[in-house]
Amino acid sequence: MDQQPLNMDHHWLPFTNNKLFHAEPQLFAKASGVRYWTPEGREILDGASGLFCCAAGHGRREIAEAVHAQLLELDYSPHFQRAAPISFELAERLSGILPKGLDRVFFGSSGSEAVDTAMKICLAYHRAKGEAQRTRFVSRAWGYHGVNLGGTSLAGMVGNRREFSSVTCDVVHMRHTWSDEQRFTRGQPDDGAWLADDLEELCKTYGGETIAAVFVEPIAGSIGTIVPPKGYLQRLRAIADKHGILLVFDEVITGFGRTGAAFASQEFGVTPDVLTMAKALTNGAIPMSAVAVKTEIQQAVIDSIKADRPELMHGYTYSAHPVACAAALASLNIYRDDGLFARGQAMSDAFLDAVFSLRNLAQVHDLRGYGMISGIQLTPGKTPGEKGSLVQRLLFKEGLHVKATGDALIFAPALVTTEDEIGAMTDILRKVLGRGELMAA
Numbered sequence: 104m105d106q107q108p109l110n111m112d113h114h115w116l117p118f119t120n121n122k123l124f125h126a127e128p129q130l131f132a133k134a135s136g137v138r139y140w141t142p143e144g145r146e147i148l149d150g151a152s153g154l155f156c157c158a159a160g161h162g163r164r165e166i167a168e169a170v171h172a173q174l175l176e177l178d179y180s181p182h183f184q185r186a187a188p189i190s191f192e193l194a195e196r197l198s199g200i201l202p203k204g205l206d207r208v209f210f211g212s213s214g215s216e217a218v219d220t221a222m223k224i225c226l227a228y229h230r231a232k233g234e235a236q237r238t239r240f241v242s243r244a245w246g247y248h249g250v251n252l253g254g255t256s257l258a259g260m261v262g263n264r265r266e267f268s269s270v271t272c273d274v275v276h277m278r279h280t281w282s283d284e285q286r287f288t289r290g291q292p293d294d295g296a297w298l299a300d301d302l303e304e305l306c307k308t309y310g311g312e313t314i315a316a317v318f319v320e321p322i323a324g325s326i327g328t329i330v331p332p333k334g335y336l337q338r339l340r341a342i343a344d345k346h347g348i349l350l351v352f353d354e355v356i357t358g359f360g361r362t363g364a365a366f367a368s369q370e371f372g373v374t375p376d377v378l379t380m381a382k383a384l385t386n387g388a389i390p391m392s393a394v395a396v397k398t399e400i401q402q403a404v405i406d407s408i409k410a411d412r413p414e415l416m417h418g419y420t421y422s423a424h425p426v427a428c429a430a431a432l433a434s435l436n437i438y439r440d441d442g443l444f445a446r447g448q449a450m451s452d453a454f455l456d457a458v459f460s461l462r463n464l465a466q467v468h469d470l471r472g473y474g475m476i477s478g479i480q481l482t483p484g485k486t487p488g489e490k491g492s493l494v495q496r497l498l499f500k501e502g503l504h505v506k507a508t509g510d511a512l513i514f515a516p517a518l519v520t521t522e523d524e525i526g527a528m529t530d531i532l533r534k535v536l537g538r539g540e541l542m543a544a
């Protein structure tokens with residue numbers, strides 16, 4: 104039987120040049136392990152764990168079976184004034200791998216929801232402590248915190264906020280931590296901890312007592328993997344403490360073994376007050392996110408409300424969806440039983456060796472990396488972002504999927520990727536990034 108041509112008119116694709124996509128569709132129809140296949144059956148290696156979600160690789164039967172069983176047992180349960188046992192089980196499991204002290208967990212369905220939830224929790228906490236004047240947030244240039252209105256306000260990427268400034272809230276930004284002198288630094292740059300003093304400066308300008316929280320990604324992922332300079336996160340922690348400001352780590356990308364430890368917070372030895380996670384929480388299989396907070400933060404909010412009403416006027420229809428909980432528990436089982444965080448850590452050297460072998464190619468301006476995440480900055484093209492988009496499409500044609508942001512590629516394969524597979528992915532990068540003629544793009 105002849106297959107009908109796919110009608111692509113009706114789906115408005117997110118973060119996509121829809122016109123270009125329609126002219127040259129790049130479709131995934133099937134996935135297994137670290138491989139995708141197009142509808143025509145062409146193999147595409149997955150160099151981005153989907154979108155940094157599928158840490159354990161695609162098509163994990165354990166997750167599929169847990170989801171199937173949960174759908175038949177309890178397909179949906181409301182979580183306003185009701186609950187399902189499985190969400191408590193998941194929160195307890197998470198508190199076992201989270202940094203010590205962060206053991207109260209609020210669930211959502213996306214990283215963006217987690218970020219906006221975290222902002223509201225910070226405001227509620229300060230109000231509970233009699234400091235309702237703390238309404239301002241600090242984040243960082245080049246930061247990405249999702250696309251809801253709170254996250255858009257925190258955003259430090261100009262394209263993500265420029266058109267929406269009329270609906271953003273009060274956020275002031277620190278500088279990003281990248282500098283030209285750091286080019287081709289593998290791991291954490293030695294210099295740059297002093298950039299955390301931007302928080303101190305903002306306290307001088309705005310009054311530290313007006314700031315509710317400072318949000319950072321421990322490794323700025325979406326911009327193209329900017330690794331924090333040694334001592335930077337520690338210094339942020341100290342300045343935040345001095346001024347009573349909550350420190351929030353957005354670990355939507357860095358959570359679940361990407362850096363070697365369960366969370367980047369543990370890897371870098373700095374404990375935030377609030378931590379957001381999503382993506383690999385369910386290995387990407389079912390949308391889910393979470394916000395973990397210190398015990399005393401939840402306690403303060405709960406204790407502050409005496410009336411019979413919810414202490415936090417916030418929640419989603421799909422908060423702690425039982426099917427997502429089942430997917431998350433199955434994912435955590437895989438991470439534990441397969442020792443996946445340790446595996447990612449053990450693979451990191453080979454991975455970074457492969458990434459840094461691309462150093463002398465015509466299109467490579469900078470390389471950065473830590474654990475199992477790396478950034479490949481392309482030499483600038485005529486218009487910012489055009490070369491990144493072109494290279495991303497060329498790589499797909501050659502059989503590799505990576506994420507491009509502007510002119511940076513984010514190469515972050517699943518933690519289960521073998522050395523041979525990393526080699527095959529890097530060979531495709533070498534082939535495309537070595538092309539001199541792209542210089543004119």
Ligand SMILES: Cc1ncc(COP(=O)(O)O)c(C=O)c1O
Nearest residue numbers: 213214215247248249353355356
């Ligand atoms: C650090 C960070 N925060 C938040 C988000 C938003 O997550 P989502 O796309 O699930 O809303 C992302 C997505 O990449 C992210 O990297």
